[in-house]
Amino acid sequence: MSKDCGKHALRGDLVQIHKVILTPEQRPENLPASTRIVPYEGWIKGFLLDDEAEVGDTVRVETFIGREVVGTLVEVNPAYDHKFGKSQRDLVSAAIRARGQIERSSAHEE
Amino acid sequence: MKSDNGYHSVMARRNEILERSTGIDYREFEISPLAFDYEGMMNSCGYSLSDIQQIQRETGVGDTPLIELRNVTKLVRSISAPGKGGRIFIKDERANPSGSFKDRRASLSVYHAARLGYEGVVCASSGNYGAAVASQAAKRGLKAIIIQEVYDSRKVGQPEILEKTRTCEAYGAEVWQVTVGPELFYMMLRALEETGFFSASLYIPTSVLGIETLGYDVAQQVMEREGKFPDMVVITHAGGGNVTGTARGLEKAGSGETVVVGASVDLRGLHMASDHDFNRKSFTTGHSGFGIPFLTWPDRTDVPRNAARALRYLDRYVLVTQGEVFYTTELLAKLEGLDRGPAGNTSLTAAISLARELDEEQILVVQETEYTGAGKLPSSQLTFAEENGIEVRQGDPKGNVPGKVIVIPDRAEQVHVEELELSKIRESYVRHAMESTGVSQPAGADVVFLAEDCGSSVEFVREVLNSLNVEKASG
Numbered sequence: 385m386s387k388d389c390g391k392h393a394l395r396g397d398l399v400q401i402h403k404v405i406l407t408p409e410q411r412p413e414n415l416p417a418s419t420r421i422v423p424y425e426g427w428i429k430g431f432l433l434d435d436e437a438e439v440g441d442t443v444r445v446e447t448f449i450g451r452e453v454v455g456t457l458v459e460v461n462p463a464y465d466h467k468f469g470k471s472q473r474d475l476v477s478a479a480i481r482a483r484g485q486i487e488r489s490s491a492h493e494e
Numbered sequence: 495m496k497s498d499n500g501y502h503s504v505m506a507r508r509n510e511i512l513e514r515s516t517g518i519d520y521r522e523f524e525i526s527p528l529a530f531d532y533e534g535m536m537n538s539c540g541y542s543l544s545d546i547q548q549i550q551r552e553t554g555v556g557d558t559p560l561i562e563l564r565n566v567t568k569l570v571r572s573i574s575a576p577g578k579g580g581r582i583f584i585k586d587e588r589a590n591p592s593g594s595f596k597d598r599r600a601s602l603s604v605y606h607a608a609r610l611g612y613e614g615v616v617c618a619s620s621g622n623y624g625a626a627v628a629s630q631a632a633k634r635g636l637k638a639i640i641i642q643e644v645y646d647s648r649k650v651g652q653p654e655i656l657e658k659t660r661t662c663e664a665y666g667a668e669v670w671q672v673t674v675g676p677e678l679f680y681m682m683l684r685a686l687e688e689t690g691f692f693s694a695s696l697y698i699p700t701s702v703l704g705i706e707t708l709g710y711d712v713a714q715q716v717m718e719r720e721g722k723f724p725d726m727v728v729i730t731h732a733g734g735g736n737v738t739g740t741a742r743g744l745e746k747a748g749s750g751e752t753v754v755v756g757a758s759v760d761l762r763g764l765h766m767a768s769d770h771d772f773n774r775k776s777f778t779t780g781h782s783g784f785g786i787p788f789l790t791w792p793d794r795t796d797v798p799r800n801a802a803r804a805l806r807y808l809d810r811y812v813l814v815t816q817g818e819v820f821y822t823t824e825l826l827a828k829l830e831g832l833d834r835g836p837a838g839n840t841s842l843t844a845a846i847s848l849a850r851e852l853d854e855e856q857i858l859v860v861q862e863t864e865y866t867g868a869g870k871l872p873s874s875q876l877t878f879a880e881e882n883g884i885e886v887r888q889g890d891p892k893g894n895v896p897g898k899v900i901v902i903p904d905r906a907e908q909v910h911v912e913e914l915e916l917s918k919i920r921e922s923y924v925r926h927a928m929e930s931t932g933v934s935q936p937a938g939a940d941v942v943f944l945a946e947d948c949g950s951s952v953e954f955v956r957e958v959l960n961s962l963n964v965e966k967a968s969g
């Protein structure tokens with residue numbers, strides 16, 4: 385098993401592959417212009433079935449449910465990198481003001 | 495035998511693929527090219543409400559808490575006329591195994607697939623439904639393939655969908671991340687054909703029947719606690735299943751008088767299949783880009799006849815803006831201690847506006863929440879929006895422009911629903927029904943079907959049909 389997260393993968397490594405599923409010419413006609421001119425692409429993760437490979441090579445992987453898929457190796461140990469994002473001052477301050485508003489209305493009731 | 499996997503060849507085989515993968519022969523329910531036996535189709539799988547409750551309990555789905563939002567109600571009353579400001583409750587559907595009400599849909603469809611002997615399930619969903627199918631499949635020992643529309647052509651992914659990829663893979667599903675386009679359906683058909691798996695579409699009868707327990711629970715819980723049924727239930731609306739299943743469940747509990755309101759985020763003007771527009775929206779579902787077209791023509795989906803037919807059940811349909819939903823999400827966390835994801839907060843936003851119309855003793859229920867986290871939070875979505883050229887500012891949400899400007903309200907009184915006229919939507923539905931089915935002279939049974947299917951009357955449908963003929967004659 386390869387320990388490095390670089391561009392080299394060994395059999396059994398968890399990798400992401402890429403496939404062009406339909407070229408622009410193969411796509412249906414009734415698409416918005418910005419969609420019509422680009423290929424329809426897909427990515428999938430699985431365990432490398434080839435003995436070794438480099439990013440960019442055509443490889444075979446076994447998916448999490450045991451199917452075999454062929455594609456171009458794009459990432460070894462692919463990352464999940466979506467984030468919580470930056471703090472939002474306007475949003476936080478508006479909600480804190482609302483908290484103050486109900487405290488005032490409660491005080492008024494009493 | 496090697497079959498041709500080109501786009502048009504696969505699409506031409508769609509009906510046979512779907513029949514094999516749903517176990518449903520949709521022709522059985524056809525009355526005419528236009529009309530079909532909706533209730534017959536819904537009852538054809540043979541599950542009663544108590545069967546469904548039993549099946550859902552087996553995998554830990556349902557029986558979620560109903561929480562009164564006392565502080566949000568207080569806030570609403572502080573901005574309402576004297577005596578106004580109904581009590582707001584929320585159904586904490588996040589307590590389901592994969593964190594949303596979608597477990598109710600998936601639980602019955604995955605159970606059904608296992609019962610029919612399928613080895614696995616396929617679904618095309620970039621949202622909570624995919625996660626629910628993956629989770630239920632794990633629990634029932636079935637394989638799952640989830641196909642998600644994730645990226646634009648730059649391989650930039652909506653953060654909320656990237657989170658759904660992560661969670662589906664966490665449940666052990668094979669996840670296909672694809673670029674923008676209606677070819678999602680083609681991908682699904684190919685996966686179904688290659689594997690012989692079950693199509694756990696959102697729109698097969700079991701995926702809608704599974705939600706009936708949600709409406710039923712809401713009615714029962716409010717009755718047990720308050721001695722009456724809810725006056726209003728607000729439901730986030732996209733493809734129509736949530737409204738359809740919840741309303742049917744309310745009716746089955748005897749709460750048929752409850753006002754059923756659908757709420758969507760306003761994304762009018764953005765094209766859902768556009769590579770350019772794809773990452774200019776902060777909401778991946780529960781928005782008008784699905785909500786309106788699925789009302790005006792429900793059979794635009796991945797099955798011949800959609801079991802989700804919201805126009806039959808809606809009393810009102812309202813829109814809210816993205817900024818208002820972010821504001822409400824923040825209120826729910828800071829006023830009620832509930833950090834929850836975007837979907838249910840769309841209907842909660844509408845509720846803040848709608849509760850102002852209600853008397854203080856009236857009860858309004860927001861019937862879902864969902865789990866939140868990286869990719870799903872307002873902080874995540876607003877950061878992504880700014881990175882994609884959207885202006886984010888504070889002010890009056892009337893300044894909202896989908897795909898260009900998100901306005902965060904300063905104060906709760908700025909939160910206002912925009913009411914869409916259901917009669918206009920019903921008219922549009924009748925027009926679409928005629929165009930899509932190619933029926934030029936509808937028979938009596940067709941008119942009755944159209945009236946039921948758009949929640950209207952035979953007289954209304956006849957009037958619309960007449961006006962269409964007039965237009966044709968003069969046009």
